[in-house]
Amino acid sequence: MRFSRMFVPTVKEDPKEAEVLSHKLMIRAGFIRRLASGIYTWLPLGLKSLRKVENIVREEMNRKGAQEILMPFVQPKELWEESGRWEKYGKELLRFFDRGGRELCLGPTHEEVVTDLVRREVRSYKELPITLYQIQSKFRDEIRPRFGVMRSREFSMKDAYSFDVDETGAEKSYMDMYDAYMRIFGRCGFNFRPVEADTGQIGGSFSHEFMVLADTGEDVIISCGSCGYAANLERAEVGFVDRDVTRTKGHFRKVETPGQRKVHEVASFLGIGPDKLVKTIIYNTDKGIIGVLVKGNREINEIKLRNLLALDYLELADEVTIEKVTGGPLGFSGPVGLDIPLYADRDLLFMEDFVIGGNERDVHVVDVNIEDFKAEGFYDLKIAEAGDLCPRCGGSHTSTRGIEVGHIFKLGLKYSQAMNCVFLDKEGKEKHAVMGCYGIGVGRTVAAAIEQGHDENGMIMPFAIAPFEVDVLPVNSSHEESMRVADGIYGTLLEKGADAVIDDRSERPGIKFKDCDLIGIPLRVTVGERNLKDGFVEIKLRTEKESQRVRKEDAVERVLNYAHEFKRM
RNA sequence: CGGGGCGUGGCGCAGCAUGGUUUAGCGCGCUUGCCUUGGGAGCAAGAGGUCGCUGGUUCAAAUCCAGUCGCCCCGACCA
Numbered sequence: 001m002r003f004s005r006m007f008v009p010t011v012k013e014d015p016k017e018a019e020v021l022s023h024k025l026m027i028r029a030g031f032i033r034r035l036a037s038g039i040y041t042w043l044p045l046g047l048k049s050l051r052k053v054e055n056i057v058r059e060e061m062n063r064k065g066a067q068e069i070l071m072p073f074v075q076p077k078e079l080w081e082e083s084g085r086w087e088k089y090g091k092e093l094l095r096f097f098d099r100g101g102r103e104l105c106l107g108p109t110h111e112e113v114v115t116d117l118v119r120r121e122v123r124s125y126k127e128l129p130i131t132l133y134q135i136q137s138k139f140r141d142e143i144r145p146r147f148g149v150m151r152s153r154e155f156s157m158k159d160a161y162s163f164d165v166d167e168t169g170a171e172k173s174y175m176d177m178y179d180a181y182m183r184i185f186g187r188c189g190f191n192f193r194p195v196e197a198d199t200g201q202i203g204g205s206f207s208h209e210f211m212v213l214a215d216t217g218e219d220v221i222i223s224c225g226s227c228g229y230a231a232n233l234e235r236a237e238v239g240f241v242d243r244d245v246t247r248t249k250g251h252f253r254k255v256e257t258p259g260q261r262k263v264h265e266v267a268s269f270l271g272i273g274p275d276k277l278v279k280t281i282i283y284n285t286d287k288g289i290i291g292v293l294v295k296g297n298r299e300i301n302e303i304k305l306r307n308l309l310a311l312d313y314l315e316l317a318d319e320v321t322i323e324k325v326t327g328g329p330l331g332f333s334g335p336v337g338l339d340i341p342l343y344a345d346r347d348l349l350f351m352e353d354f355v356i357g358g359n360e361r362d363v364h365v366v367d368v369n370i371e372d373f374k375a376e377g378f379y380d381l382k383i384a385e386a387g388d389l390c391p392r393c394g395g396s397h398t399s400t401r402g403i404e405v406g407h408i409f410k411l412g413l414k415y416s417q418a419m420n421c422v423f424l425d426k427e428g429k430e431k432h433a434v435m436g437c438y439g440i441g442v443g444r445t446v447a448a449a450i451e452q453g454h455d456e457n458g459m460i461m462p463f464a465i466a467p468f469e470v471d472v473l474p475v476n477s478s479h480e481e482s483m484r485v486a487d488g489i490y491g492t493l494l495e496k497g498a499d500a501v502i503d504d505r506s507e508r509p510g511i512k513f514k515d516c517d518l519i520g521i522p523l524r525v526t527v528g529e530r531n532l533k534d535g536f537v538e539i540k541l542r543t544e545k546e547s548q549r550v551r552k553e554d555a556v557e558r559v560l561n562y563a564h565e566f567k568r569m
Numbered sequence: 570c571g572g573g574g575c576g577u578g579g580c581g582c583a584g585c586a587u588g589g590u591u592u593a594g595c596g597c598g599c600u601u602g603c604c605u606u607g608g609g610a611g612c613a614a615g616a617g618g619u620c621g622c623u624g625g626u627u628c629a630a631a632u633c634c635a636g637u638c639g640c641c642c643c644g645a646c647c648a
Contacts, residue, residue: 510609
């Protein structure tokens with residue numbers, strides 16, 4: 001490609017609309033432009049990167065025997081009613097009518113369509129297992145789109161669906177996808193981690209998210225420094241060591257705490273640390289009102305709570321409810337004397353003489369122990385933090401931020417049952433297919449690469465997904481010999497299969513250098529009069545500060561060597 | 570959906586509290602010419618804005634008021 005002919009609208013100043021780095025850089029480097037909130041056009045450079053990610057995904061999907069299809073973006077209401085999601089999906093599902101009055105939606109995902117396809121066409125166990133995938137636009141009417149293509153409403157996603165005859169097969173399909181994902185994100189050049197994720201209402205035995213590690217990531221990952229344990233914040237378990245605690249029952253007493261509601265207020269009022277307090281949180285659930293106890297300096301993990309009690313509905317109780325149940329106002333609840341089921345975090349087992357609310361205004365109770373009230377049980381109910389114990393090996397948790405680029409999970413029979421996707425097994429009996437589904441946010445993957453690789457000059461794209469591999473840059477385009485040599489190198493690189501661009505614009509060198517850095521092209525061949533006099537050109541890696549002088553005849557080979565090295569990584 | 574903010578040439582902003590000397594300005598970008606070519610040059614001459622939209626107040630509105638649309642941020646929500 002000749003730079004002078006390319007549509008690359010780079011911008012010097014940060015766009016007002018962007019907050020996060022990848023978003024700013026993608027706009028500045030001419031990768032994307034916004035059309036409406038959460039809706040973006042991919043410009044040539046961005047699209048090149050996007051396609052490179054897609055191709056890696058395709059190759060690795062195909063390697064595992066998954067087969068590419070392309071399903072419709074617009075889907076009929078009826079299918080969604082069958083799965084029950086027309087009701088459940090909520091406002092993220094964009095619905096509309098066609099001229100005939102038929103109700104449709106824009107596909108936010110394709111379980112319904114693919115299940116419908118397979119149930120129509122697959123009759124026998126002999127046709128299974130099968131994994132189908134597509135790379136398609138999705139639409140989710142996000143409440144608040146943000147961060148450019150990181151969380152947009154219209155976005156490109158690879159979604160794969162596996163159908164198996166039984167659990168064992170489904171697990172094999174799952175592991176195949178797990179492997180494929182490891183290869184995909186490895187090839188993209190990411191520093192990433194698969195982490196255990198919550199399976200949510202979907203159920204199923206396991207699920208993994210693939211997280212690209214980046215300080216600016218939206219998600220928090222908890223991982224163990226000693227063993228391989230890693231999980232997202234929703235899921236991360238906290239280990240514990242059993243130890244004896246000597247406790248005295250029944251020596252608690254009330255104290256006046258006028259106006260002190262919040263943990264830190266009570267703590268500083270009483271002159272103690274917040275970890276000497278126990279918070280009593282009242283929830284409204286589909287199984288009635290419950291109380292949850294957790295150490296004052298920790299937060300309740302509502303996902304764990306939901307899972308523990310198999311709750312469909314869970315919401316903090318309002319003040320009126322709290323007063324009715326506890327007899328005291330918000331901020332003064334405590335377990336002693338409460339007549340609702342109480343679930344306590346395991347921390348309480350190892351606390352002595354702690355402080356709780358007194359269930360009346362301006363009163364707390366000190367020197368309380370777990371024997372002083374009745375809890376249903378003690379469980380892992382808090383949000384994990386760095387420093388907590390690993391549940392597997394007793395090591396220590398660390399916390400990292402990450403960007404979720406892939407998510408795989410076992411669906412089990414959820415859709416095959418709801419939509420009657422059956423086949424005949426060896427015995428001629430009708431069985432439901434066991435399903436799995438596997439997503440990769442393709443656009444988000446490009447953004448993640450930028451979040452992970454950048455400096456003050458712009459993107460530092462991984463070789464495998466950079467829009468170009470090498471930029472041949474004649475310093476002065478009006479200098480004939482420079483242009484001739486640059487053209488020669490560029491032409492040979494193309495012949496040898498490198499994805500090269502030549503910056504033949506008659507811009508001043510500063511502009512060309514800046515653009516090259518901004519776009520994040522991994523390799524640069526600078527052809528300047530100064531070095532050319534002695535028969536030299538320069539090769540510079542985007543990641544390095546200094547460039548190297550090489551004989552102009554050797555330039556192509558050197559570039560190809562680097563390219564070869566990068567590809568092996 | 571709640572809270573906050575913004576909307577002025579392509580981009581980034583000033584002007585608006587106190588309406589009128591502003592012919593609506595600045596930086597970047599753009600066009601033409603000269604000059605220049607190792608990190609977003611310089612000089613000169615230009616093009617480009619009914620100040621988001623609608624209505625109102627007023628002799629007079631970018632500026633005040635109301636409505637409306639769009640966008641951004643925080644929160645709630647979320648396969």
